Structure formats: C-alpha cells, structure tokens
Amino acid sequence: MEPLQVIREEFTDDIISVSEFRGQISVTLRKDNVFEISRFLRDEPGLNFNLLRDLCGVDYLGIKEPRFEVVYNLYSIPYRHSIMVKAQVPENDCRIKSVTSLWAGANWHERECFDMFGIVFEGHPDLRRILMPEDWEGYPLRKDYPVKGPEKEWSGFLNVLDKAKRFREFDWHG
C-alpha cells in the first residue's frame, strides 16, 4: 500500500496538509504525536522507513505561522520509498520530542537543529551546541539573524585578543 494512504488512514487528526512537488510527497503534521507517528512509520511492516536520511529545521519568519518546521526525511531501504514528514513548531513553544531513541543517527542532526534554530528536542540524551562554540549567543540560521553576524565580537575571540595583548607586554628577560 502507498505510504501516504496508510498515514492518511491512521493519523487523520494529526495531518495539517499534504503536498507533492516533482513526485516528492511531504506531510505536514501537528508536533504532538510526531514521535508516535515516527515509530509507526519505522516499525509498520509494509512501510518500514528504516533510514532517517535527514533531519533539519526551517524558519518561516513572517511567511507562515507557526514559525518553525522540523523536516524528517525518511527512506525505506527494502521498499525504496521515501516521504518527508514536517512538524510545525511555534515560536512561543519551541520544543519537540526527540526521535534519537528511534534512529540513533538523529542525535547530531537534532543537536545541529538546536544549535542553528534554538528548537529544543525533549528527551535528547546530550543536547548541546555542535557547530558553534558552546557560549555562542543567538541562532545563526534563523531568518532574523544577520548574515554578517552580530555587531559585537564573540567573547571567546575577545579572550584570545586579550591574551595576545598580555603576552606582548610580558617581559621575557626580566
């Protein structure tokens, strides 16, 4: 059976919209049951989406409400079908359940999504920044974050400058 048909029948209440573009199907869902739906998609015989190809966030600032979407790109190696599941995450409740316990590979993807968008993944074993320094302020891939970075220097870089200055003043022969 077609994956989309199964999802439509099983989770009628959770689906917000379904769209197709160039033969790729994406299903937009409410975020509450994303974990259960993911588990169903992974384990249900006939669907068996065993490979989480990708997980990323998208920021629709000023375009759509709710603001964020988390996109799960699933693929089934035995059946060779794929689906994109998108969960809507509002800005004032910026959290969603982690799927790391279903796909171990989601671990770093979710950390990156947290790092770049500030979306909190509940139940994640180790939710820290991954690409940016740990004391970085702001979430770089949000649309209201400037391309050229913030006005002030990152504190870590200031520390380095300060240290360089102190070493220059050090009296090596004294």
Added chain:
Amino acid sequence: MDNTEKPFETRELTISMGPQHPATHGVLRLVLNLDGETVVKCTPYVGYLHRGIEKLGENRTYFSALPLTDRLDYISSMNNNVGYVNAVEKLFGIEAPDRAKFIRTIVAEMGRISSHIIWLGTHVLDIGATTPFLYAFRERETIMDLFEMLCGARLTVSYPRVGGVRNDVSQEFVDKLYEFVLDFPSKIDDYETLVTENRIWKERTVGIGVISAEEAINWGLTGGTLRGSGVNYDVRKHAPYDAYDRVEFDVPLGKNCDCYDRYLVRIEEMRQANRIIKQCVEKLPAGPVMADAPKFTLPPKDLVLKDMEHLIQQFVLITKGPTVPEGEIYVGTEVPKGELGFYFVSDGTGRPYRMRVRAPSFVHASVLPRLCEGGFIADVIANIGTIDIVLGECDR
C-alpha cells in the same frame, strides 16, 4: 612486605586528541576517557571548520552558490558539484542533455577514484604502512592533471553547471583519460599486493569497528561505510541520476561489518568506478553540453559579448536570479563518502529560501563513540580512517 598486598591503584585518564592531530583527517577533536589502553568514553567535538555554507547559500542565487559546494568535501569537489546541480535542475524542472550527463558521470567517477585513493593512502598511513600512500598520490596526480586539462582547476573545480557542464571535453582529454582507464586496474592490483594480505594490516583491521547491518542503518550511515556492513543501498542504483541507469556496474558488499570489509568494498568500488568511466567514454554521445532552457541557464559567454539579448539574459540571471517554481525538494547523490543530499525550499525567487546540506561525514562522525568505546586506543585511529570523513563537509 605490606606494599605488595596493596591493590595497584589506577585511575581514569582523560586525553584530548586533536584538533591538530595528523590521524584525525582534519580538525576533529576527540576527548577520550581511558582506562589503561581501553577507551571508556569518546566524545567528538566538531565545528572548527564551520563556515556557514547553508546561511551563505540562502543569500546567493542558485548559480553563485555552486562554488560553495566545492568547499564541502574539498577532495572530491566534482561530486559535490554534480550533487548540487542535480538538485537544482530537479527544482527548476530542466534536464541536462545526454552528452553533459555522460560527462558528469565520468567526472563524478574520477572524483570517486581520487577520493578513495586519498582515503586508502591516509588510512593505511595512519596504521603504519607508508608505501601505499606514495603510490596512491601518483595516480591522484594523473586525475588532478586531467581535471586541470578539462577545466583549468585541480581542486575546487566548479565544472558541472546548472543545466549541463561548463565546457565540452577535448579529444586530447578523452584520449588521456582512456589511457588512464586502461592502466588503472593494474595500479589497484599494486595497492592490493601491498595491503590486502598484509599480516599487520589484517591484525589491525579484521574484527575492528564492527557495526551490524541494522545498527548501521539506524545510525544513518551511507556509502561504503554502510555497504561494508552488507546493506545494499547505493543512490546510483536506488534513484539513478545522470547516466547511471545506462551503464553497468556492481555494488560491492561486505560481510563481516568490520574495517577490513569496508576496505575491500572501497577497493572494489574503485574498480567499478573505472568500469563506469570506460563505458561512458565508449558510449559518449555527440551533441550540446548545455540544456536549451534560456530562463534557467546562463548563456554562452561568446554570445553574451556579441549579442544584446544574451547580455540581458545573463544580467537578469546573475543579479536577480531565475524565477523558480515554489516548492521543496530533496535530491541525494552518491558521493565517495556516502549520500550527499541537498534540500531546497524555494519561495519563488532567485535565491533558495532554505538550503540544507545533508553531509555524510557529519553523520559518520557521530558514530565514532559507538565504534570506539570499549576498544583499544590504537583502534580509534583505525575507526577514524574507516568511516572516511572530511571535516570540511562535516562542519559546512
């Protein structure tokens, strides 16, 4: 004596390996908690090479984001370009002409060979065999020279373009390439003579870094790292792009899920890549190398300099970008490291609203704790080599 009856005191040792370490293949930092020689905990730290390629891509037109992809996996930039242009072409709804598709298949497989050669050279060098490294770089030099002959650049090529390739191949290039293709299998035999049955090599790789098929899929591994565990997943077979549906090749699979099988898989992949290039050169069709889609592809440079309409077309495409249908698309391609995916959200303007790079190295680096914990510290080096990561792609 009382001393002898006292238990010998040990304590856990924490060492930081990297970011500057020759065996981490770039700026990867691992914090290792050691109990004697055994790794108790391994925590990778990445991000030292983060350049914000996704953010930069959102602020450039689809054409000008292409050179950024060169900087992802900088030792096989051809493959990144091919992946990028395939994704953009699918989003635009255009198709490259046959000749361009065959040329792209050729250069992608050349990129695969050159990447696997570097992987082989550095991986065995880490484990202690110096000689294959020198042989490997000899062949890589030939491929780099061929790239230079083709497009003038050796490393960051930007040769494939949206809608085709930058320029046609010359007969001289085809002849030199064919010469290389006929000669290369004997070179692979050379590497195998040095390494495959080498006792030290086998001691260091057989049974090391074992990850079962189910677990490998669960971790999201792709490419040779996944196929070493015996999972038949190759994007070139599952969702063929360019000319891969018109050439014959086999997908090698491992059995024992260890470092040694992943080595065998990649060696065989080089032979298959060579086979694909040979077929493509023999079948190379005649015709144009750029799609005839004026709204989406840049006009030829000589016409831009002579003709007003083409100048306007070039100007509009470069400054404003093409008018792209709204939608979102994910296209994965098989690069030497695994599956490189591009996910675009288009809002109808000339710039992607969201450009996401699904980098195989990023996923592969995340599996390091799983492979290293419980093993010896010496095997950490073997595990880093076997997952075949490039940190430029990992950190983006």
